[in-house]
Amino acid sequence: MTTSFDFTGRTALVTGAASGLGLAMARALSKSGARLVLFDLDGDGLAKAAAELNLIRPDSMTPFTGSITDQSAVKAACDLAVELGGGLDIVMNNAGIAGNAPSLDLEESVWRNAVDVNLTGTFLMAQAAGRVMAANGGGSIINTASMYGVVAAPERAAYCATKAxxxxxxxxxxxxxxxxxxxxxxxxxxxxxxxxxxxxVEQGRLDLDALNARVPAGRLGTPEEIATAALFLASDASAYVTGQTLVADGGWSSYSYL
Ligand SMILES: NC(=O)c1ccc[n+]([C@@H]2O[C@H](COP(=O)([O-])OP(=O)(O)OC[C@H]3O[C@@H](n4cnc5c(N)ncnc54)[C@H](O)[C@@H]3O)[C@@H](O)[C@H]2O)c1
Incomplete structure (x- = not known):
């Protein structure tokens, strides 16, 4: 997949960058010229991600191991981005967890953890980034919500509530x-x-065949397709877009027939 965004000279911070969507966002930003701080709980995963991405553009990745629920860690990561690049232009505030279970059985600890990571962590990172951006002339923050912040599904009380x-x-x-x-x-x-x-899927909480049949696009999305939608929001192409949630779901949330 090709993108035509140009982030040369910009500094970006991506959370949840060791895996999945965050790694795809980091890859896409890197290919578009950005310098990056990669933030994740998983230090080993981060080291692998940074090694891979430094092959795309040497010495453009700096890994930072920490939790988005730790206010001092998120501040330190934002400060590091400023040290490396002279500012913080883009934050992909992406780290998140599932916490799915039938609501009658949902453990308090699972609920609290989902709120802590998906909501409080997302806020703490946005706040730390916002403080730096306010002092440096602005920037673009992209929070990873979910189509389940807009529509609902059973056994996802903590997930849907935190993403909404x-x-x-x-x-x-x-x-x-x-x-x-x-x-x-x-x-x-x-x-x-x-x-x-x-x-x-391994826990038996997702049935891939049923999902493919339900989504109008007939297939699941790829991490790259989510990353390029996020890049649009990071870029000057969306200069007059703010406060919006861009739902990239192959038509799922628009479809309510069967
Ligand atoms: N995969 C999907 O279908 C899907 C759909 C909608 C939304 N999302 C959202 O996209 C985001 C990324 O999901 P993914 O599918 O790539 O998941 P993933 O599990 O592959 O990756 C999440 C990454 O976040 C990291 N992480 C978890 N808690 C953290 C914390 N407290 N601090 C720092 N890092 C932490 C993990 O170590 C991991 O590397 C999440 O917010 C998720 O809710 C995913």
Whole structure:
């Protein structure tokens, strides 16, 4: 897949960059010329990702191991991006977890963890990035929500509630920070084949044949297709777009026939 975005001279930070959608976003940003800080909990996965991406553009990747739920870590990662590139232009605020279970059985700890990572972590990273961007003339933040922030499915109370909160958070930050030249948008992926969905398939919580039959596009999305939609939101091509959630789901959330 080719993209025509040019991020030469820009510095981006991607969370959840060791795997799945975050890794695809990092790859796409790198191919488009950006310098990157890759942020993830998984230090080994990050080292592998950075090694792969440094082959695309040598010495353009810096891994940072930490949790988006740790305020000091997210601040340090944003400061590192500024040190490396002189500013922080783009944040793909992407790390997230599932936490799916029937609501009658959902453990309090699973619920709290999903809120902590998907909502509080997303806010803390956006806040830290927003502070840096406000001091440096602006930037673009792209939160990863989900089509399940817009429509619902059973056994996903924690996931749907936290992703809907990310959609709302995106609107609030966008209107607060528009006058500081900071755009805040969200991407709302449908089903995409990544480690997260593989785990749900292994747990018997996802039926791939049923998903392919349900989605109007007839197939799951690819991480690259989500990454290029996120790149549009990061780029100047979307300069007048803020507060929006771009749902990239092969038509899933528009379809309500059978
Ligand atoms: N895969 C899909 O079908 C799909 C659909 C809609 C939305 N999403 C969203 O896309 C995002 C990425 O999902 P994915 O499918 O690539 O998942 P994934 O599990 O492949 O990757 C998630 C990455 O985030 C990291 N991570 C988890 N918790 C973290 C934390 N507290 N701090 C820092 N890093 C952390 C993990 O180590 C992992 O590398 C998530 O927000 C997810 O909810 C995915």
């Amino acid at each position: 909160a990310v959609v709302a958070l995106t609107k609030v930050l966008a209107i607060e920070w528009a006058d500081r030249n900071i755009r805040v948008n969200a991407i709302g992926p449908g089903y995409v084949r990544t480690a997260l969905t593989e785990t749900l």
